[in-house]
Amino acid sequence: MDELQPAERFQESLPPLTAHEAALEANRCLYCYDAPCLQACPTHIDIPTFIRKIATGNLRGSARTILEANFLGGTCARVCPVQELCEGACVLGRDHTPIQIGRLQRYAVDYVQQRGIRMFQPGPPTGLKVAVVGSGPAGLSCSAELARLGYEVTLYERRELGGGLSTYGIIVLREPIEVALREVEALRDLGVQVVTGHELSERAHLEELLAAFDAVFLAVGLGAVPALGIPGEEYVTDGLAFIEASKLDLAHLEVGRRVLVIGAGNTAVDAATIARRMGAEVTVVYRRTEAEMTAYAHEYHFALHEGIQYRFLTQPVALLHRQGQVVGLECVRMELGEADASGRPRPQPLPGSNFVLPADQVIKAIGQEKPRLAQALGLALEGGYIAVDDAFETSIPRVFAGGDCIRARGVASTVMAVQDGKLAAQGIHARLAAARQETLL
Amino acid sequence: MSDLRVNFAGIRAPNPFWLASAPPTNSGYQVNKAFEAGWGGAVWKTIGAPVLNISNRYGGLSVAGQRLVAINNVELISDRPLEVNLREIAEVKRLWPDRALIVSAMVEADPRAWRDIILMIEDTGADGIELNYGCPQGMSERGMGAAVGQIPESCEMNTAWVTSVARIPVIVKLTPNVTHITVPARAALRGGAQALSLINTINSIMSVDLDTLMITPSIGGRGTHGGYAGPAVKPIALNMLTELCQDEVVRASRVPISGMGGITTWRDAAEFLLLGASSLQVCTAAMHYGYRIVEDLIDGLSNWMDDHGFATLDDVIGRSLPQVSTFGDLDLSYRAVARIDPERCIRCNLCYAACNDTAHQCIDLYSPEGLRVQPGFDVRANGRAVADTRPTPQVREDDCVGCALCANVCPVDGCIEMVPVPSGRQSVTWNELTAAQPEVGSDWDAMQRYRAENRIDIH
Ligand SMILES: Cc1cc2nc3c(=O)[nH]c(=O)nc-3n(C[C@H](O)[C@H](O)[C@H](O)COP(=O)(O)OP(=O)(O)OC[C@H]3O[C@@H](n4cnc5c(N)ncnc54)[C@H](O)[C@@H]3O)c2cc1C
Ligand SMILES: Cc1cc2nc3c(=O)[nH]c(=O)nc-3n(C[C@H](O)[C@H](O)[C@H](O)COP(=O)(O)O)c2cc1C
Ligand code: SF4
Ligand code: SF4
Ligand code: SF4
Numbered sequence: 001m002d003e004l005q006p007a008e009r010f011q012e013s014l015p016p017l018t019a020h021e022a023a024l025e026a027n028r029c030l031y032c033y034d035a036p037c038l039q040a041c042p043t044h045i046d047i048p049t050f051i052r053k054i055a056t057g058n059l060r061g062s063a064r065t066i067l068e069a070n071f072l073g074g075t076c077a078r079v080c081p082v083q084e085l086c087e088g089a090c091v092l093g094r095d096h097t098p099i100q101i102g103r104l105q106r107y108a109v110d111y112v113q114q115r116g117i118r119m120f121q122p123g124p125p126t127g128l129k130v131a132v133v134g135s136g137p138a139g140l141s142c143s144a145e146l147a148r149l150g151y152e153v154t155l156y157e158r159r160e161l162g163g164g165l166s167t168y169g170i171i172v173l174r175e176p177i178e179v180a181l182r183e184v185e186a187l188r189d190l191g192v193q194v195v196t197g198h199e200l201s202e203r204a205h206l207e208e209l210l211a212a213f214d215a216v217f218l219a220v221g222l223g224a225v226p227a228l229g230i231p232g233e234e235y236v237t238d239g240l241a242f243i244e245a246s247k248l249d250l251a252h253l254e255v256g257r258r259v260l261v262i263g264a265g266n267t268a269v270d271a272a273t274i275a276r277r278m279g280a281e282v283t284v285v286y287r288r289t290e291a292e293m294t295a296y297a298h299e300y301h302f303a304l305h306e307g308i309q310y311r312f313l314t315q316p317v318a319l320l321h322r323q324g325q326v327v328g329l330e331c332v333r334m335e336l337g338e339a340d341a342s343g344r345p346r347p348q349p350l351p352g353s354n355f356v357l358p359a360d361q362v363i364k365a366i367g368q369e370k371p372r373l374a375q376a377l378g379l380a381l382e383g384g385y386i387a388v389d390d391a392f393e394t395s396i397p398r399v400f401a402g403g404d405c406i407r408a409r410g411v412a413s414t415v416m417a418v419q420d421g422k423l424a425a426q427g428i429h430a431r432l433a434a435a436r437q438e439t440l441l
Numbered sequence: 442m443s444d445l446r447v448n449f450a451g452i453r454a455p456n457p458f459w460l461a462s463a464p465p466t467n468s469g470y471q472v473n474k475a476f477e478a479g480w481g482g483a484v485w486k487t488i489g490a491p492v493l494n495i496s497n498r499y500g501g502l503s504v505a506g507q508r509l510v511a512i513n514n515v516e517l518i519s520d521r522p523l524e525v526n527l528r529e530i531a532e533v534k535r536l537w538p539d540r541a542l543i544v545s546a547m548v549e550a551d552p553r554a555w556r557d558i559i560l561m562i563e564d565t566g567a568d569g570i571e572l573n574y575g576c577p578q579g580m581s582e583r584g585m586g587a588a589v590g591q592i593p594e595s596c597e598m599n600t601a602w603v604t605s606v607a608r609i610p611v612i613v614k615l616t617p618n619v620t621h622i623t624v625p626a627r628a629a630l631r632g633g634a635q636a637l638s639l640i641n642t643i644n645s646i647m648s649v650d651l652d653t654l655m656i657t658p659s660i661g662g663r664g665t666h667g668g669y670a671g672p673a674v675k676p677i678a679l680n681m682l683t684e685l686c687q688d689e690v691v692r693a694s695r696v697p698i699s700g701m702g703g704i705t706t707w708r709d710a711a712e713f714l715l716l717g718a719s720s721l722q723v724c725t726a727a728m729h730y731g732y733r734i735v736e737d738l739i740d741g742l743s744n745w746m747d748d749h750g751f752a753t754l755d756d757v758i759g760r761s762l763p764q765v766s767t768f769g770d771l772d773l774s775y776r777a778v779a780r781i782d783p784e785r786c787i788r789c790n791l792c793y794a795a796c797n798d799t800a801h802q803c804i805d806l807y808s809p810e811g812l813r814v815q816p817g818f819d820v821r822a823n824g825r826a827v828a829d830t831r832p833t834p835q836v837r838e839d840d841c842v843g844c845a846l847c848a849n850v851c852p853v854d855g856c857i858e859m860v861p862v863p864s865g866r867q868s869v870t871w872n873e874l875t876a877a878q879p880e881v882g883s884d885w886d887a888m889q890r891y892r893a894e895n896r897i898d899i900h
Contacts, residue, residue, distance in 0.1 A: 027506040030852050033790035034816045036831055042823040055505065088825025091787040095853075 009277045010250060012078070013173040014103060022107045026055035029099045032091055037101055040089035042419045043070040047086060051104055060117060062108035067119050071144040072137050072183055072418050074113055075166045077106035078175045079414050083298050113182050122191045123150030128432055131156065131213040133200045136164020137414045138403025139219035140187055141421025142428075147190040149429050154213070155192055158199035162187075164221055166414065168244045171270045173277070177247055206377050210398060215428045218377075218386065218394070218401040219421065222412070223369030228262065232319025235326050239263070239271040239365030246274045255280050256361025260329050262286075262316055264293040268365035269300070272308045275363070283309040283357065285316060287334050292344045311357070315349060319362055328358045371405040383408040391427030392420065398431075400424050443746035444753045445739065447481070447541075449697050449720045450610040450636040452568045454541035456481035457754060458710070458738050461701050461722035462545035462571060462614075465732070467519060469529030473536065478732035479739060482541025484638075484722060485530055487518035487573045489547040489558060490585065494520045500647030500657045502673060509729050511673035513647040515658065515665055517579040518547055523561070531565040541720075543569040543612065547576065547585050550595060552602040559606045569609050572600060572634075574625070575616035575641025577668050590616035590641070593628035600632025612636040612699060615681075617643050622681045623688040630694045637685065638699035638722065640678045642668025671703055671725035678702025679716055683765055686717030705734075707741030714754065715761035769872040776864035778841040779848055781834055785856040788831040790816070792847035792857060796836075801900070803840035804847065806832035838862070840900060866895055 017025065029051040037047040046065050053062035066073035082088070082102040090098030112119060130146050132139045135157035143153045161167050163180035170180075188194055200206065200220075209216045225238050237254075239261070246253050255278040261268050264286035276282045284303070286293065289312045293300060304310075313334040320328040333353035336345035370384035380387045380395035385408040392400045402420030404412045445456040459482035460466045460475055467486040475483055494517050502511040519526055534542045544562045548554040562570055574590030581587040589595045596613070604611050613629035615622060617640040626637055644666050648657050656664035682700050685691050691698075700718025704710050705726040713721055726734055751757050781792070793816070796804040808814045814832050822830070836847070848857040871882075880887035892899070 023506045030789045030791060032788075033794040034818065036788070036828045039818045039827040040823055040825055044820060044823075084825055085823065089828040091789045091828070093828075094787050 010172050010246075012176060014078075016110060017100075017103050017107045022054055022104060025100055025104055026051050028092070029055070030091065036089040036091060037086040037099070041070075041086045042413075042415045043076070043422065045069040045073070045086075045105070047101055050108060051099065051101070054104055054108055059108055059111040063112040063117075064119055066105055066109055067112075069422075070415070070418050071141050071186070071422075072166070072414065073105055074109040074179050074183060075137065075170075075175060076415050076418065077102050077109055078179065079166070079170050081296050081298075081413065084296060085415070113179075113186070118189055119186070120144075120148055120190055122147050125152070126150040126432075128152070128214045128436075129154070129212070130215045130217060130428060131209045132217045132219060133209075134164065134219035134221060134403070134405075135159075135162035135184065135194065135196075136219055136221050136403060136417060137166060138221075138405075138417040138421040138424075139164065139217070140183055141418040142217050142219060142402065142425045143187055143192045143421075144190060145422050145425030146428065147187070147192050149425065151429075153192045155187070155194045156198045156200060157194065157196045160196055162194055162196060164219075168247060169240060169267075170247075170414075171243055171274055172247055172250075173273065174270075200373070201376065203377050206396075206399065214432055215398045215400060217392075217421075217424055217428065218373075218399065218405065219403045219417070220371055220373055221368075221404045223372055225267075225364050225366060226369050228316065228364055228366070230316055230318050232321055232326075235319050235321050235324070235362070236262075237361055237363045239267055239363050240368070242271050242363055243267075243274060253278065254361075256326070256359065257281065258359045259283075259361045259363060260285055260357055260359040261363045261365055262329075263365040263367070264288075264295055264310075265365065265367060266295050266299055267367070269295050269303045269308075271363050271365045272303060273306055275361070276306050276308055280361075281309075282307075283311055283359075285311050285314050285329070285331065285357070287313065287315040287347045288344065289313060289336065313347065314357075315347070316362075317354065320356065326360050326362055328356045329362050330354060330356050368404075374405070382406075391431055392424035393427065393431065400428055443743045443751060445481075445743055445746075447720050447754060449541070449699065450569070450612070452482070452541045452543065452610055453539075454481035454720070455539055456739050457714070457718075457720045458735050459483055459541060459543075459699070459720055459722045460727055460732075461724035462487050462543075462573065463724040463728070464516070465724060465727045468521070469533050472529075472533050472542070475727075475732045475735075476533070476537045476540050479735045480540070480732065482543065482568075482720070484543040484545050484571050485519075485526065485567075487545040487547050487576070488523055488526045488562075489518055489573075490549060490580075490583070492517040492520050492579070495660055497658045497660050498667075500667060502647060502671070504673075509671060509725070511647075511669055511671035512725050512728065513645050513658075513667040513669045514642070515578055515660070515667040518545075518573070518576065527561055527565055530562075530567055534566040534568075541569070542567050543571050545571040545573050545614070547573040547580060550584055550589065550599060555599065555602045556606050559603055563607065563609060567609065569612055569636075570603065570607055571612040571614050571638060572603060572629075573614055573641070574599070575614055575618075575668075577616065577618055577642060577644045578665060587616045587618055587641075590625055591619055593624050596625045597628040597632040600629050600634050604633030604635075610635040612638050614641055615639040616641045617677060617681055617702075622684050623691065626685055626688065627690050630690065630696065634696065636697050636699065637691070638701065639685070640674070640681055640702040642670045643674055643677065645669035671729075672705050672709075673703065675703030675705075675709060675712075679712060682713065682718055683716050683762070686759060686762055687765060705729075707738050707745065710738060710742055711745055711757070714757045715759070716765075717759040717762055719754070719758055770870050772868045773871060773874065774864045774866040774868045775861070777843040777845075777859040777861045778838040779836045779843065779845065779857050780838070780860045781836060781847075781857050782855070783833055783835075785853050786833060787853055787856075788828075788833060789852060790832075790834060791850045791852065793834045795846050795850045800844050800846045801840060801842050803837040803842075804834045805837060807835055808832050842899075866897075 035048045050062045050065040086101045087098040129152045132155045162184035166180035259275040259280040261272045318330040333350045334347040337348045340346040386401045402424040403417035462484040498516045500513040504510045544567045576586030613634040697719035699720045700713035701722035851857040875882040
């Protein structure tokens with residue numbers, strides 16, 4: 001890998017399928033009845049149908065089948081943990097290799113997106129207006145669904161570019177920025193007004209939206225990486241900011257020679273991979289063991305394959321620095337104790353086992369903070385996340401929410417956010433239609 | 442090790458695998474190379490009347506990504522000068538005395554023309570002559586090829602002209618583009634043919650190009666029907682071979698038959714032998730993969746023969762023919778039902794869709810808890826775990842008519858078996874039944890009474 005130029009090292013890790021590969025793979029699909037892959041997909045894309053359409057050479061039809069169920073089919077094709085979802089359920093996985101559903105999906109969606117083929121039309125106008133806050137997967141999906149139902153949608157995004165974590169948080173090896181931005185463009189094609197650089201920050205502001213719109217959908221995602229609470233914290237690199245910098249301006253990314261990454265979830269793997277591909281020696285520091293890691297098994301194996309080292313049962317206690325320059329991380333060894341609330345054994349420090357791992361950069365990737373905005377807006381919470389009912393409505397009438405900001409249960413992922421957005425749009429549609437019926441009576 | 446040697450109407454070869462008269466046998470260079478690869482014989486690309494071949498001659502059929510399941514050609518006979526072909530044939534035969542070298546020929550319907558070419562062929566030292574009465578395009582318009590094969594009188598007369606001159610065995614190669622293959626076969630025998638071969642190519646239009654809207658192959662914007670060959674034609678060839686082998690006149694003549702049409706692997710070859718072919722010819726498979734396939738053809742056939750204790754080809758030839766029957770002689774009381782092996786089943790539920798939509802609605806779905814369920818799923822469920830809650834198909838054997846559709850669609854080998862079960866009825870054939878009770882075959886009321894008496898319930 002060392003002979004590769006940086007640009008080559010940061011190409012999408014899975015190359016696109018060639019037409020021949022796609023045809024062979026699509027023809028391998030059995031076209032199962034009531035297919036398990038379809039059921040396993042959180043957005044329930046009709047997978048056998050879209051694959052069959054690839055097999056018959058009907059790529060436009062294939063993309064439509066995908067995008068009708070999942071407006072972010074291009075992003076999901078790249079970022080979904082398919083092993084845990086559709087491909088994990090494929091009947092062919094029982095005896096041999098499952099169909100490469102994700103790559104086939106990418107093949108079909110890329111076909112229409114790269115050609116700028118317009119897939120959908122806005123629905124006949126309902127005369128109703130909805131404001132969507134946050135342009136991540138949940139916001140985009142909800143906006144698209146509403147636009148197709150004939151709503152006038154305005155999407156507010158506080159950042160400069162739309163797309164949420166697909167744009168700023170998913171490493172280019174998995175998804176280049178253009179793919180995420182194409183999806184924002186596809187939304188504009190549906191007549192959605194996308195207003196970037198516009199933040200919703202207080203209750204008064206929400207009241208203004210409620211006065212101007214018939215409903216508001218909050219898809220604000222989660223916050224920054226939480227503090228470690230150790231001395232020297234100010235010298236720690238924020239994992240999300242690090243990934244974001246790698247997406248926006250790889251050439252000026254600051255990477256140490258010896259890098260430590262704290263945390264063992266998927267974000268840690270991502271940050272570690274970037275540093276590694278930039279040529280650093282990378283070690284992931286985690287306070288529990290391999291068995292308790294939240295990263296998927298395939299992610300862990302990917303990391304090992306990349307040459308990333310792991311140090312288990314190790315807890316950072318202080319960041320060591322000299323003249324503003326990181327020199328190491330003081331850690332303490334841990335041992336596993338009783339099971340904690342999550343059912344995993346609780347790690348406990350071994351007294352007197354402190355030692356120093358030399359490093360010139362320490363990156364924290366220990367998850368994201370819960371949505372802070374919720375309190376400012378006065379919304380009811382559930383475990384720190386925004387509480388919603390079955391129709392995705394919050395404690396404030398006409399204010400709906402979905403995506404990571406409501407994910408009190410289950411794993412936060414793009415496809416779940418997309419499904420939330422879709423279902424919330426249907427919830428909004430149902431509530432507004434019911435309300436309208438009442439006023440007419 | 443089994444013995445693969447053949448003696449076909451006096452033509453000897455170390456194995457039954459011969460290249461059919463076609464592009465693979467177009468020149469001395471090629472046939473030499475083929476013999477080096479191990480082919481037991483070759484039928485030289487048809488020589489005869491002067492022709493000009495056309496450019497863009499082949500159309501290909503792809504099925505589900507598999508290329509060249511069939512080929513279709515608008516090629517004529519050899520366009521190389523006669524003398525060149527004859528000289529090369531003589532050279533090859535001199536180099537390969539142990540291989541079968543047969544020359545395919547076609548000339549206008551004139552006894553002198555046939556006589557001239559037969560003498561020239563015999564001068565090369567070739568082992569036999571194959572009469573090409575098959576070419577479906579180009580030559581037939583000139584009164585040759587299929588134009589002879591399709592008219593029994595012409596077939597008999599042309600053959601007689603040849604056999605009255607030839608001192609080496611004469612094989613008549615039949616065209617499948619007829620209603621009854623036995624008619625031209627019997628004509629050839631009346632003309633004195635020492636052997637038959639089949640099938641030549643089938644009339645076909647390969648496809649229409651959906652971008653250009655041209656039929657393929659497109660020759661300067663026009664196209665024509667061509668000859669169809671390759672794996673896709675095998676069942677048709679096997680059927681015609683069987684019809685010949687069962688025909689009493691052909692049987693009585695005891696002439697050997699060289700079988701071809703879709704032979705691609707040793708398995709295909711074994712099937713042709715079992716249904717009565719004494720030698721085998723291959724064209725499309727060699728065009729697809731080159732001469733090297735002969736190694737597995739020989740090796741596979743010989744291993745299979747060893748496994749079954751067949752020492753020579755004579756032990757194999759025609760061995761499955763006694764099973765071939767007619768509908769009227771099949772046992773109406775035989776009953777088989779589909780049975781699914783739940784251990785092998787991967788739950789694609791294709792059998793369910795097939796039986797439910799287009800057969801007899803007798804496959805049910807059962808949840809892991811053993812409850813009968815309808816298709817469909819809970820939209821709130823997702824993730825790989827849904828695979829564990831998939832319903833399993835199960836056949837209601839009482840209602841199964843034994844059509845075997847499910848067994849044919851099931852993607853897992855050996856997962857659905859058609860199991861014979863007692864029908865509780867006396868064995869009877871249609872011929873026996875209608876001989877005893879003619880009204881059953883002509884009157885619906887009588888048929889209903891017969892069914893009621895025999896408790897035959899059709900739902
Ligand atoms: C590093 C990383 C890697 C990941 N990798 C994967 C992966 O490989 N596969 C996968 O499926 N998932 C992955 N995820 C998770 C996935 O990205 C999220 O689950 C998904 O993006 C959630 O979508 P969302 O729309 O709810 O929120 P987000 O994508 O977070 O979008 C929220 C948007 O709202 C905007 N916003 C926030 N507050 C305001 C406000 N007050 N006013 C206006 N705008 C606001 C934000 O700027 C942002 O654009 C990853 C997450 C991270 C952090
Ligand atoms: C391109 C092509 C050219 C052929 N030319 C001749 C020919 O000149 N003479 C002949 O008797 N048969 C000819 N045939 C027919 C083959 O000999 C053979 O009968 C037919 O292809 C079926 O066998 P296969 O399925 O193995 O190809 C030709 C077939 C093909 C595909
Ligand atoms: S489960 Fe696998 S084989 Fe069946 S339809 Fe889905 S992708 Fe195709
Ligand atoms: S054999 Fe035919 S009728 Fe019987 S279960 Fe199979 S498909 Fe249905
Ligand atoms: S077709 Fe075969 S593998 Fe598929 S569900 Fe039916 S029995 Fe099982």
